[in-house]
Amino acid sequence: MTASGLLIAVLILGGVALAWSALMGAQEQARRAAARRCRDLGLQFLDESLVRVRTRPGRSRSGRLGLVHWYRFEFSADGSRRHGGMVTVAGRAVRAIEMEPWPEPGSAEEGG
Numbered sequence: 001m002t003a004s005g006l007l008i009a010v011l012i013l014g015g016v017a018l019a020w021s022a023l024m025g026a027q028e029q030a031r032r033a034a035a036r037r038c039r040d041l042g043l044q045f046l047d048e049s050l051v052r053v054r055t056r057p058g059r060s061r062s063g064r065l066g067l068v069h070w071y072r073f074e075f076s077a078d079g080s081r082r083h084g085g086m087v088t089v090a091g092r093a094v095r096a097i098e099m100e101p102w103p104e105p106g107s108a109e110e111g112g
Helices: 003-040
Strands: 051-059 065-076 083-090 093-099
Touching (some): 003 065, 003 093, 051 083
Antiparallel strands (some): 051 065, 065 083, 083 093
């Protein structure tokens, strides 16, 4: 392999590693934000995990071009029924957390 070929290979691998690191950082920010929101609302963050459902180019609040990721998670108010939520992350900043409505413990909708 020539020196220029080696340099190109190293640059490509470096770019892939940088992209992977950014993706993992965004996912960790989303996981922490979802867990914190559930804890603050007295809910259970189920499975301590989330799933990336979409990634698209977009802009951060400061206007910088980058990737926007959407992550889905599940939570429960009573430990038996699951409800869904979505965390949107631009770069490494949480842009939004949306949660499906859930019945309050002991409500008629819950059956208690």
